[in-house]
Amino acid sequence: MKKNTLESLIWTRITRFVTESNHLSNDFLKRFGLTTAQFDVLIQIQTYQPITQSELAEKVTVTQGGISRMLARLEKDGLIERKQEWKIKKISLTNKGEEILEVATPEQVVFQSSFFNEALTEEELKKLYELTTKLQKYAHEKNLEQQ
Amino acid sequence: MKKNTLESLIWTRITRFVTESNHLSNDFLKRFGLTTAQFDVLIQIQTYQPITQSELAEKVTVTQGGISRMLARLEKDGLIERKQEWKIKKISLTNKGEEILEVATPEQVVFQSSFFNEALTEEELKKLYELTTKLQKYAHEKNLEQQ
DNA sequence: TTTTATCAGTTGACTAGTAAAGTGATAATA
DNA sequence: TATTATCACTTTACTAGTCAACTGATAAAA
Numbered sequence: 001m002k003k004n005t006l007e008s009l010i011w012t013r014i015t016r017f018v019t020e021s022n023h024l025s026n027d028f029l030k031r032f033g034l035t036t037a038q039f040d041v042l043i044q045i046q047t048y049q050p051i052t053q054s055e056l057a058e059k060v061t062v063t064q065g066g067i068s069r070m071l072a073r074l075e076k077d078g079l080i081e082r083k084q085e086w087k088i089k090k091i092s093l094t095n096k097g098e099e100i101l102e103v104a105t106p107e108q109v110v111f112q113s114s115f116f117n118e119a120l121t122e123e124e125l126k127k128l129y130e131l132t133t134k135l136q137k138y139a140h141e142k143n144l145e146q147q
Numbered sequence: 148m149k150k151n152t153l154e155s156l157i158w159t160r161i162t163r164f165v166t167e168s169n170h171l172s173n174d175f176l177k178r179f180g181l182t183t184a185q186f187d188v189l190i191q192i193q194t195y196q197p198i199t200q201s202e203l204a205e206k207v208t209v210t211q212g213g214i215s216r217m218l219a220r221l222e223k224d225g226l227i228e229r230k231q232e233w234k235i236k237k238i239s240l241t242n243k244g245e246e247i248l249e250v251a252t253p254e255q256v257v258f259q260s261s262f263f264n265e266a267l268t269e270e271e272l273k274k275l276y277e278l279t280t281k282l283q284k285y286a287h288e289k290n291l292e293q294q
Numbered sequence: 295t296t297t298t299a300t301c302a303g304t305t306g307a308c309t310a311g312t313a314a315a316g317t318g319a320t321a322a323t324a
Numbered sequence: 325t326a327t328t329a330t331c332a333c334t335t336t337a338c339t340a341g342t343c344a345a346c347t348g349a350t351a352a353a354a
Contacts, residue, residue, distance in 0.1 A: 003190065003256055005256060007263040009276060010263060010275055011262075013276070013279035013283045014161065014164075014283075016286075017161075017282045017286050018165050020286040020289075020290050023290060024290060024293065037341090038339090043150065052302080053302070054301095054302065054303085061166045062340085063341075064303065066342070067303090068302095068304055069305095069339090069341080070339090070341090073339075073340095086349090105150050106150075109150055109152060112158055113154035113155060115154075116282070119281045119282050119285035120282070124278055124281075126153070128157055129157050129160070131271055131275050132157055133160055134266045134267060135263070135267070138266035139163075139167040139168045139171065140163070142167075142171060143167050143170060143171060146174065185309090201331095209311070210313080211332080213312070214333095215333060215334055215335085216311080216334090219334090233319090233320085235331090235332060235333085
């Protein structure tokens with residue numbers, strides 16, 4: 001019984017890479033009082049605000065319930081606000097949220113980029129972008145089919 | 148303020164791919180009463196048994212506390228056993244664990260591989276393996292430095 | 295107008311993980 | 325021998341997520 005195909009070796013590499021670089025980013029973002037997941041969500045809100053919870057959930061590939069909890073925490077910390085409007089809730093950043101991102105984003109982008117550009121050449125980066133785009137599109141479509 | 152470098156685009160693709168393909172695998176493994184995380188741990192135990200908790204934690208990039216909880220669940224389900232031996236605990240699969248893996252592994256390997264080989268060519272797979280190996284090695288080293 | 299459906303979000307019970315403090319056995323030192 | 329350190333693991337309190345059942349408001353059908 002073969003359990004180590006090239007594909008499953010890649011799978012292991014990718015998941016280990018994601019958890020390890022997540023640890024590093026969490027550590028780095030501690031100075032701003034943020035986690036990697038929170039930073040990810042805040043960036044999406046900043047880009048698309050005002051946005052509904054369902055739209056946001058779709059963008060960060062999390063369930064309705066997951067985004068509900070996450071936003072409850074971010075609201076408690078005063079980083080975002082939810083305004084009930086008709087039967088939907090429109091999410092946007094507060095001034096505090098906006099200010100933190102202004103400082104955190106450039107630093108986090110440089111830090112996060114370092115995992116890639118210190119390990120790979122410019123050519124390899126382009127190839128990797130191409131390959132991961134294909135993978136993600138395929139997995140995304142397969143997920144949509146499932147429902 | 149530039150927040151969309153090629154690197155951070157790759158980051159997003161990779162993390163979204165990992166969560167989406169994890170959903171698919173979780174769904175697939177439901178028929179064996181397993182989650183993707185549990186399957187991952189069981190395969191490592193099968194490969195290295197008898198193994199200590201600390202060694203196992205290292206292999207699956209999880210903390211001591213994390214592996215302790217995970218193994219408590221797997222033990223409760225009767226898939227593994229922990230034998231106290233001197234001051235360490237040696238982990239191994241039970242018959243039940245071994246039997247489930249025997250059926251689940253070939254199917255899960257085929258399913259997991261499909262995310263890759265249906266989206267990419269053989270050539271691209273080899274390239275991707277090369278690139279992800281570099282990435283993971285780099286992130287792993289950086290994590291070791293941190294401690 | 296009452297009922298029913300639907301839609302956006304929340305909540306309960308769970309898995310899976312973290313950091314940091316705690317436990318209990320073994321080994322090293324005073 | 326008594327004390328202290330260390331080691332392997334557990335536990336507490338938390339973030340982050342899942343699914344599925346539940347609200348509560350709006351819209352559509354009877």
